[in-house]
Amino acid sequence: MHELAITESILSIANQAAEENRGSKVTDIYLVIGQLSSIVDDSVQFYWDHISLGTVSEGAKLHFERRPAILRCKTCDHQYPLGEILQRCPKCQSADVYIESGEELLVDHIDILREEL
Amino acid sequence: MPQRVEIVKRIMDANDRLAQNNQAILDQHHVYGINLMASPGAGKTSFILETIKRLPAGIKLGVIEGDTAPVTIDADKIVAAGMPAVQINTGGDCHLDANMIEMALAELPLEDLDLIIVENVGNLICPAAFQLGTHANVLIASVPEGDDKPYKYPNIYRGLDVLIINKIDLAPYIDFRMDYFQQGVELLNPGLKTFALSAKTGEGFEAWIAWLTDKVIAK
Numbered sequence: 001m002h003e004l005a006i007t008e009s010i011l012s013i014a015n016q017a018a019e020e021n022r023g024s025k026v027t028d029i030y031l032v033i034g035q036l037s038s039i040v041d042d043s044v045q046f047y048w049d050h051i052s053l054g055t056v057s058e059g060a061k062l063h064f065e066r067r068p069a070i071l072r073c074k075t076c077d078h079q080y081p082l083g084e085i086l087q088r089c090p091k092c093q094s095a096d097v098y099i100e101s102g103e104e105l106l107v108d109h110i111d112i113l114r115e116e117l
Numbered sequence: 118m119p120q121r122v123e124i125v126k127r128i129m130d131a132n133d134r135l136a137q138n139n140q141a142i143l144d145q146h147h148v149y150g151i152n153l154m155a156s157p158g159a160g161k162t163s164f165i166l167e168t169i170k171r172l173p174a175g176i177k178l179g180v181i182e183g184d185t186a187p188v189t190i191d192a193d194k195i196v197a198a199g200m201p202a203v204q205i206n207t208g209g210d211c212h213l214d215a216n217m218i219e220m221a222l223a224e225l226p227l228e229d230l231d232l233i234i235v236e237n238v239g240n241l242i243c244p245a246a247f248q249l250g251t252h253a254n255v256l257i258a259s260v261p262e263g264d265d266k267p268y269k270y271p272n273i274y275r276g277l278d279v280l281i282i283n284k285i286d287l288a289p290y291i292d293f294r295m296d297y298f299q300q301g302v303e304l305l306n307p308g309l310k311t312f313a314l315s316a317k318t319g320e321g322f323e324a325w326i327a328w329l330t331d332k333v334i335a336k
Contacts, residue, residue, distance in 0.1 A: 002212050002243035009128045017122050027119045031128075038242055038272055085268055086304050095304050099275075105128045111119035 003040060006105070007047040013107045014057045023112030026057040034104035035069040035082065060110070069102025132247055135215035139222060139250025146227040149336040150235065150251035154273060156266075157239030159259040160283045162191045163316040165234055169198045171319075171326050172232075176333055181205060181221045181235040183213040191236065201225055212243035215250055232333050241266070245273040253278040253332070260284045264294045267301030274305040279312070281325065286315040 010029065018026050033039050041064045052058045069082035073089035074096040080089070082102065088095050127133070143150045155161045169178060180202040182192040186209075195202035203221045205213060218235065225233065235251060237244045254277050258266055261284060267274045274280075280302060288295075302309055310328070314321030 002210075002246055004210075005132075005212075005214060005247075006128055009131055012131065013124065013126050013128065017124050021120075021122050023120075023122070036272060038246070086271060086301065088304065095300075096307055097304070107124045107126050107128060109121055109123045109125070111121055113119055 003043040004047050004051075006039060007044050007051060010044070010062075010107055011048070011052055011055065011057055014060065014110050015055055017107075017110055018056045018112050021112060022115050023056060024115045025113040026060040026110055027113060028061050028063060028111040029057070030063045030065065030108045030110065032065045032067060032104045032106040032108045034067045034102040036099065036102045037105045039105065065108070067101055067104050070100045071097045072100045073097050129246065129248075132215045135219055136248040136250035139215055139218050140252070142219075142222055142227070143233070143250065143252070144336075146230070147336045148227055148230050148233055149333045150233045150249075150253075152235050152237060152244075152249045152251040152254050153257065154237045154241070154244045154254065155239060155257035155259070156241050156262060159239070159257045159262065160316050161236050161239070161257055162194055164257055164281065164283060165236060166194060166198055167316045167319060167322060168234070168326070168329070169195075169200055171322055173330055176231045176330065177229055178232045178234065179203075179225045179227075179230045181213075181218065181225070181233065183207060183217070183236055183238045185209050185211070185238055201230075207238060211238055211240050212247050213237050213249060214247045218249045218251075231336070232329070241270040241273050245270075245276055252336075255279040255281060257281045257283050258298075260287050260291055260293045264292075264298035265301075267298065267305055271305050274302060274309075277306055277309055279310045279328075280306075282311065282313040283316055285313050285321065286318050 014026050072079045073094050075094035076092040078091040178200050180195045182204045185207050189204050192202040192204040203224045205217050256277050312325040
């Protein structure tokens with residue numbers, strides 16, 4: 001349920017970017033969420049619908065791009081996706097592996113409507 | 118037509134910046150900070166109390182207690198042990214964040230302290246996402262929780278600096294495969310500093326206290 005804090009942070013980033021770019025309305029927000037980020041999309045959406053009310057981001061559509069977790073073996077350089085359970089390098093059985101991607105938690109970009117000048 | 122605004126900003130950025138600031142405050146006062154995490158009932162408070170009892174006399178410790186409800190049971194025990202404690206009531210929230218720590222630090226006599234232990238909310242998921250600005254992330258895993266926890270909660274294990282395996286006095290009564298548990302830990306966090314101990318019997322505490330004392334003196 002730490003999604004509330006995450007969602008508040010998304011709102012503050014979007015509102016600030018809108019203000020800096022003289023946006024009158026944020027229409028879409030594009031998020032990049034790694035598989036390892038333990039974020040539940042529905043939960044973020046639920047909080048979003050409440051906390052964005054009355055702000056420039058009210059009604060903006062949230063887009064979730066999920067990035068799979070990719071591991072790389074430090075011993076043989078083999079790259080492989082993280083399965084259901086954590087496993088050693090399938091090629092050389094080394095346990096010396098690191099996470100190459102899948103930890104992302106980003107606001108990538110937003111779409112805004114500009115104020116009429 | 119809507120216009121695209123590129124941002125590419127980490128959502129945790131605001132928290133992480135506050136965390137950096139907290140660490141600067143601790144460094145300035147030469148205080149070593151520990152973020153102590155665990156599931157409910159792993160023995161966080163009794164581990165802190167036993168640590169207080171065994172620390173060299175010159176080391177002054179303060180505790181920040183995170184709780185989801187306004188009960189001061191844990192903070193009261195710390196104060197009774199003669200150390201300053203600040204209680205943070207998260208109001209149902211499942212974790213502590215850097216902002217709460219900043220407020221709690223302001224209430225502690227930092228100039229008189231050498232060490233701060235933050236007792237995080239009992240939870241293995243949410244606290245892993247929030248850096249607090251402490252110098253070490255420490256997790257207590259207790260034997261009765263089972264040997265599969267690294268496999269089920271990989272995120273919290275990946276961010277650790279120290280792992281405490283508590284309640285080893287219960288090992289004879291529980292099917293806890295230490296090798297299976299440690300295999301999982303090794304995959305997530307190779308070479309992780311680990312202390313196996315019992316906060317009830319005091320077994321295994323010497324090594325932990327020696328490690329902690331070194332860190333505090335180095336500050």
